[in-house]
Amino acid sequence: MDLSPLGSHKTLLPADFYYQEAIFQREKENIFKKNWLYAGKRTNLQKEGDFYTVDVLNVPIVIWLTKLGLKAFVNVCPHRGAQVKLEKSGSTKALSCHYHGWTWDQEGVLKRAPGERGEKDLHKCDYPLVELTIGEVDPFIFIHFEKNPQPFESQFSVLLDAIRTRGIDYSALTYHGAKSYRMKCNWKTVVENFLECYHCPVSHPSFCDLISMADYEVKTYPRHSTQYGYLRQPDQPLDALVQPDSYGIYNYLYPLFMVNTYPGAGNASTNIIEPLGPEETLVTYEFFLDPTMDPQEVEKNISLVHEVQVEDVTICEAVHRGLKSGFYQAGWLMKAENGVHHFQQLLSEDLRYT
Numbered sequence: 001m002d003l004s005p006l007g008s009h010k011t012l013l014p015a016d017f018y019y020q021e022a023i024f025q026r027e028k029e030n031i032f033k034k035n036w037l038y039a040g041k042r043t044n045l046q047k048e049g050d051f052y053t054v055d056v057l058n059v060p061i062v063i064w065l066t067k068l069g070l071k072a073f074v075n076v077c078p079h080r081g082a083q084v085k086l087e088k089s090g091s092t093k094a095l096s097c098h099y100h101g102w103t104w105d106q107e108g109v110l111k112r113a114p115g116e117r118g119e120k121d122l123h124k125c126d127y128p129l130v131e132l133t134i135g136e137v138d139p140f141i142f143i144h145f146e147k148n149p150q151p152f153e154s155q156f157s158v159l160l161d162a163i164r165t166r167g168i169d170y171s172a173l174t175y176h177g178a179k180s181y182r183m184k185c186n187w188k189t190v191v192e193n194f195l196e197c198y199h200c201p202v203s204h205p206s207f208c209d210l211i212s213m214a215d216y217e218v219k220t221y222p223r224h225s226t227q228y229g230y231l232r233q234p235d236q237p238l239d240a241l242v243q244p245d246s247y248g249i250y251n252y253l254y255p256l257f258m259v260n261t262y263p264g265a266g267n268a269s270t271n272i273i274e275p276l277g278p279e280e281t282l283v284t285y286e287f288f289l290d291p292t293m294d295p296q297e298v299e300k301n302i303s304l305v306h307e308v309q310v311e312d313v314t315i316c317e318a319v320h321r322g323l324k325s326g327f328y329q330a331g332w333l334m335k336a337e338n339g340v341h342h343f344q345q346l347l348s349e350d351l352r353y354t
């Protein structure tokens with residue numbers, strides 16, 4: 001593969017990285033399965049025994065609040081391969097497969113297989129459920145498919161500090177539903193578009209009415225980046241703006257998750273990126289707002305995020321058509337696109353092309 005060298009201002013990835021099936025398969029193995037991935041919200045679990053099921057990259061997973069703490073298991077039965085729990089959510093003391101009734105305890109140990117007495121060579125210890133590692137930014141739950149990944153807290157410690165400094169308690173916000181957008185483009189186009197606001201003055205007029213572009217900045221860290229956008233109040237001195245609620249933070253957790261907070265009272269929206277194929281991506285926005293916010297303000301918040309996203313769908317699909325045209329090689333990254341460069345570096349390293 002022909003990548004531009006690191007350290008130049010050229011984009012690092014050639015156009016075919018954005019539509020080739022072989023690259024997409026490589027990304028699945030080298031990126032998605034080797035990094036922290038979003039797997040739902042703790043607010044789905046109220047009491048011990050509660051569980052919910054979720055698919056992460058087509059892997060069925062069950063998240064379960066046990067007396068031993070929060071657990072994540074691959075929701076696939078070691079007996080004949082069925083999905084163990086079919087329900088979206090429920091409450092149980094033991095996970096029992098809906099097909100033949102094999103049953104596991106809270107540590108994923110097989111406790112019971114109907115008819116097991118007649119099977120003297122069946123060793124139950126050979127058939128545990130596969131347990132996954134969990135990371136959390138309350139209420140957001142992440143899983144990792146590897147056995148001993150870099151701990152979530154160490155990978156995202158600066159991000160966790162940025163959230164604290166901004167004074168956001170995500171778990172205290174009320175969930176206001178989700179909107180999904182199916183986009184005809186590669187997942188990396190969606191991520192790269194998120195990672196710079198160089199396009200904002202041209203493409204997002206409403207966003208720029210609210211946020212100042214003059215002091216907008218993108219800070220990059222080992223596995224994440226945070227964009228800081230200050231309220232647009234030209235007459236106010238800068239130090240007056242550095243109040244906890246006077247700026248927004250737009251956070252990217254490599255590779256497939258973003259969580260944003262606009263200036264003002266408690267608000268957050270997540271962007272969950274789901275690569276459906278090399279040329280198709282599903283993006284889901286979830287909305288979380290201060291419980292005391294009045295309905296009009298709720299509507300205003302959600303519609304601003306929706307408006308920006310609709311503008312971004314048009315942009316990303318246009319980029320995809322250009323990348324596939326055969327007339328695009330490597331482009332040029334401006335200083336304001338440092339977040340894109342950071343992402344492309346991480347990606348090239350994970351794909352082992354550097």
Ligand code: FES
Pocket residue numbers: 077078079080081082084097098099100101102
């Ligand atoms: S496939 Fe699960 S018990 Fe048989």
Ligand SMILES: [Fe+2]
Pocket residue numbers: 193194199203204308311312
């Ligand atoms: Fe945008």
